[in-house]
Amino acid sequence: MNFQPFTGTVTNIQNFGSSVNGEDQGCTLLFTVDGNRDEIVNFVVTPHTYFVENETIKRGDRITGFYDADAPVPFIYPPQYEAWVIAKATNEYFVKVDYFNHELLSQDGSLRLNIGPQTEILLENAQQFRGRIANRYLIVLYGPTTRSIPAQTTPYQVIVLCI
Known part of the structure; x- marks a missing residue:
């Protein structure tokens, strides 16, 4: 794996993925993150994504998402990566x-x-x-x-x- 970070502000959080009988399951989320210079990335957040310090993320939070840069990704804009680790910005570490x-x-x-x-x-x-x-x-x-x-x-x- 080749973990790469992307840092930015969360601008949107929505449910992502499949539904059963027309009902959204809600176990996977899509975080839209706006980085420096208006770069936008979508992070797919699964139940397996590790959140540093168990932080709950909301719109407006500044985060860093770590993803595997060698994993295949859909050829869409904005790019969409599976987040392995999410860390909320802090001055402590x-x-x-x-x-x-x-x-x-x-x-x-x-x-x-x-x-x-x-x-x-x-x-x-x-x-x-x-x-x-x-x-x-x-x-x-x-x-x-x-x-x-x-x-x-x-x-x-x-x-x-x-x-």
């Missing part, structure tokens, strides 16, 4: 979703993790993760980084994606 190798270096080479004693490591269901986090897809919540290349950080929280 940054969010990165990526594959981290045996050295805890992100797949894109931009961030190296230094796990500290205060780093909380969880599964998507908020239970403590007891395995090794290397060579896995992770959601990382972090604050300050070094100015080195790659940047290094001691994350506040790591959520292991068991995909």
Whole structure:
């Protein structure tokens, strides 16, 4: 997977997908997100989409949606991506979703993790993760980084994606 972020303001939320006997099931949503320079993206939000901090999103919220850039998408405008992770904008931390190798270096080479004693490591269901986090897809919540290349950080929280 090749997780890519798209950040913008939610301008619309509507039900998406199939209906049974003419009744909308409501389990899948479509978030319309307006980014910088009037770029618009539709995120398909399924029951499997992970919401950082269990945030409830509403129109007007600024979010970052992470999607698999290698997944096939319909050839329509605006582009429509399945959201794997949604993070509401905050000044408290940054969010990165990526594959981290045996050295805890992100797949894109931009961030190296230094796990500290205060780093909380969880599964998507908020239970403590007891395995090794290397060579896995992770959601990382972090604050300050070094100015080195790659940047290094001691994350506040790591959520292991068991995909």
